[in-house]
Structure formats: structure tokens, C-alpha cells
Amino acid sequence: MKLVLAVIQDADAAALIRVLSENAFEVTKLASTGGFLREGNTTLMIGVPDTRMEELKRHVAQTCRTRTRLVTPGVPVGEGGEGMAADPVEVAVGGAVMFVLGVQEFVKV
Amino acid sequence: MKLVLAVIQDADAAALIRVLSENAFEVTKLASTGGFLREGNTTLMIGVPDTRMEELKRHVAQTCRTRTRLVTPGVPVGEGGEGMAADPVEVAVGGAVMFVLGVQEFVKV
Amino acid sequence: MKLVLAVIQDADAAALIRVLSENAFEVTKLASTGGFLREGNTTLMIGVPDTRMEELKRHVAQTCRTRTRLVTPGVPVGEGGEGMAADPVEVAVGGAVMFVLGVQEFVKV
Numbered sequence A, B, C: 001m002k003l004v005l006a007v008i009q010d011a012d013a014a015a016l017i018r019v020l021s022e023n024a025f026e027v028t029k030l031a032s033t034g035g036f037l038r039e040g041n042t043t044l045m046i047g048v049p050d051t052r053m054e055e056l057k058r059h060v061a062q063t064c065r066t067r068t069r070l071v072t073p074g075v076p077v078g079e080g081g082e083g084m085a086a087d088p089v090e091v092a093v094g095g096a097v098m099f100v101l102g103v104q105e106f107v108k109v
């Protein structure tokens, strides 16, 4: 058993959760916020048997899109920057970032 | 030191946190959502010395109840579901699901 | 790659996230609640290369402050205790509690 913590964009969360549930993956959703853009995103916690890791990665890759955001340097996106006249730059936000952790024990009560 | 991520039902969260605090376990609570039922649940993060793992499992088993939910197939619980005439089915929701992770280092600042 | 789960006080969250972003650390923020004081706090999830662990610990130690809270025994802070006449006691809340986990695989999609 592995525990995957996947940070994805809110825009892909409903579609990915549906695809995973339809393929008998179990998922828990946590609301989160990106440190750099200060915008809401989604962290999924997915306990998955070792043998299904590649299948999980495939579903995530097929469902989550890379997008770009316009960011004015020095003004965090979430704080609405009046007055900072610097030119906006494009920042790519990936489809998903996944941390795969080893599970020493899985207990269902 | 182990880090336990325990997904429990909201209905058991206050009782379990009280029992754990009274028994000198330290707990951090994260609001979460179940992927299948789309209903709110609770994820507890508990850093626990290896020697107290069995005691923790006992408190969780004694405090968290299994319950059943009526679900209309094809209509996620959290979304209301006018018009889908399929018969509802009973889904068991366990008392708790626990992922036990090894902690390489524990730092208090 | 390590995954650090750091529980910090809300009062230090914005400053720490800014310091980490300015030093090219990537961070995801989760809203959380302390089990004992029942007050909101912040859990940061930080995927960090092994070689930068000490630098990360330094930034956390320099940015997060220890504070004390007045607590009336038997009355959880978050629940406003009418009538419990016990004397309040001072509880120290640390700057940060960090769990360092080993990452078996890091995947960017």
C-alpha cells in the first residue's frame, strides 16, 4: 500500500475524483492553497495498492491539465494588486504534483 | 515516531479528539471530503511514539462507529439528485481508515 | 526528496510562506485545527530536496515564534466557558512541529 498526496488544480478535481471512483480507487479530498500563487487548489489523499500505482498515474495524467496564469511580479495573485505597475508574466501551473509515500500499516476499523 | 493519518466520520471527531487529548496524544484536525459519498468527513494527523501505536488503535476502535448511508446509484450524495429514479442502496461507512507512515525526523521549534 | 508536514500558528503562516517562496521552496497550505486548544492553525506541506532540509529548518526556526495562551482547564478554548470557575493556566504553543517523511517517488504531470 502506498499513500499518494496529489496537489491538483480545483478545475480538475471533480473530473479526477469521478474517474478514480469509477475505477474503484478510494480518495479523500483536502482543500488547500498554493504557496506561490496564493490561490485555492486541491490536495487528494489516495491509499492505493502497490500494483495499481501506474494505473493511478495514467488517470491523473489524462485528467489533469497544465494551465497558465498571468501574475504581476511582487503582487500575490490572491491579494488583488492595485498600483504595482510591473508587467505581468505568465506562470505555468502543472496538471499535478504527486508525493508517493510508503505505508507501514493500513488499518480499517 | 509514526505519523498516522486517520479518516473518520465527522460524527465521531469531537469524541475521539477528547479521548485522545485526555490520554496525552497530540492531534491536528484537517477538514476533508469523501471521494465516493462527496460528504464532509475528518482527517486527523497524529504523531505518536512507536510504543503507543496499539493504544491509539484501541481508542480509535472504541470511539468510531460504523454507519450506513442510503445512496441512489449514479447520483453523488452531495448533489441532491432530482429525477434519478434508481432504487437507493445502502453503503456501509467504516469507523476509521488509518494510514501509518514512518517519520524520519521529528522537529519541534 | 522529503515531504515535510509542518504545523505552525496562523500568526506566522503568511511570513513563513513568503520567506519560503522567496528562497525557491515550494509550499502547499492546509487549514487545520489544534486538538488541545481547538483553535485554528496551519499545516504546510513542503516537498524539499534532501540537500535543503537544514536550510528549511533554519527558515522555520527564524520565522515561527513560541507564544503562550491562557486556558481554563476543562473548558476547550474554542468553546467559550461560561461558569467553569477554575483558574486559567498558561499553555506554551511552540513555533512549529515538523514531521519529515521519506518520499518514494515524486511525479510531476
Ligand SMILES: Nc1ncnc2c1ncn2[C@@H]1O[C@@H]2COP(=O)(O)O[C@H]3[C@@H](O)[C@H](n4cnc5c(N)ncnc54)O[C@@H]3COP(=O)(O)O[C@H]2[C@H]1O
Pocket: A007, A033, A034, A035, A036, A037, A038, A039, A041, A091, A092, A093, A094, A095, A096, A097, C021, C022, C024, C025, C026, C027, C028, C029, C045, C046, C047, C048
Ligand atoms: N518561487 C517561484 N517562482 C516562480 N514560479 C513559481 C515559484 N513557485 C511556484 N511557481 C510556479 O507557480 C505555480 C503555482 O505554484 P503554487 O505554489 O501556487 O501551487 C503549487 C503548490 O501548491 C504545489 N506544489 C508544487 N510543488 C510543490 C512542492 N515541492 N511541495 C509542496 N507543494 C508543491 O502544487 C501547485 C502547483 O505547482 P506547479 O509546480 O505545477 O506550478 C507552480 C510553479 O510553476
Ligand SMILES: Nc1ncnc2c1ncn2[C@@H]1O[C@@H]2COP(=O)(O)O[C@H]3[C@@H](O)[C@H](n4cnc5c(N)ncnc54)O[C@@H]3COP(=O)(O)O[C@H]2[C@H]1O
Pocket: A021, A022, A024, A025, A026, A027, A028, A029, A045, A046, A047, A048, B007, B033, B034, B035, B036, B037, B038, B039, B041, B091, B092, B093, B094, B095, B096, B097
Ligand atoms: N484507500 C483510501 N484512500 C484514501 N481515502 C480513503 C481510502 N479508503 C477510505 N478512504 C476515506 O475514508 C472514508 C470512509 O471509507 P470507508 O471505506 O469506511 O467507506 C466507504 C466505502 O464503504 C464506500 N465506497 C467507497 N468507494 C466506493 C465505490 N467505488 N463503490 C462502492 N462503495 C464505495 O463508501 C464509503 C464512503 O466512501 P468515501 O469515499 O465517501 O469516504 C471514505 C474516504 O474519504
Ligand SMILES: Nc1ncnc2c1ncn2[C@@H]1O[C@@H]2COP(=O)(O)O[C@H]3[C@@H](O)[C@H](n4cnc5c(N)ncnc54)O[C@@H]3COP(=O)(O)O[C@H]2[C@H]1O
Pocket: B021, B022, B024, B025, B026, B027, B028, B029, B045, B046, B047, B048, C007, C033, C034, C035, C036, C037, C038, C039, C041, C091, C092, C093, C094, C095, C096, C097
Ligand atoms: N504529535 C503531534 N501530532 C499531531 N499534531 C501535533 C503534535 N504535536 C503538536 N501538534 C500540533 O501542533 C500544535 C502546537 O503544538 P505545541 O506542542 O507547540 O503546543 C501545544 C502543547 O504545548 C499544549 N498541549 C497539547 N496537548 C496537551 C495536553 N494533553 N496537556 C497539556 N498541554 C497540551 O497545547 C499546545 C497547543 O496544542 P494544540 O493541539 O491545540 O495544537 C498543536 C497540534 O495541532
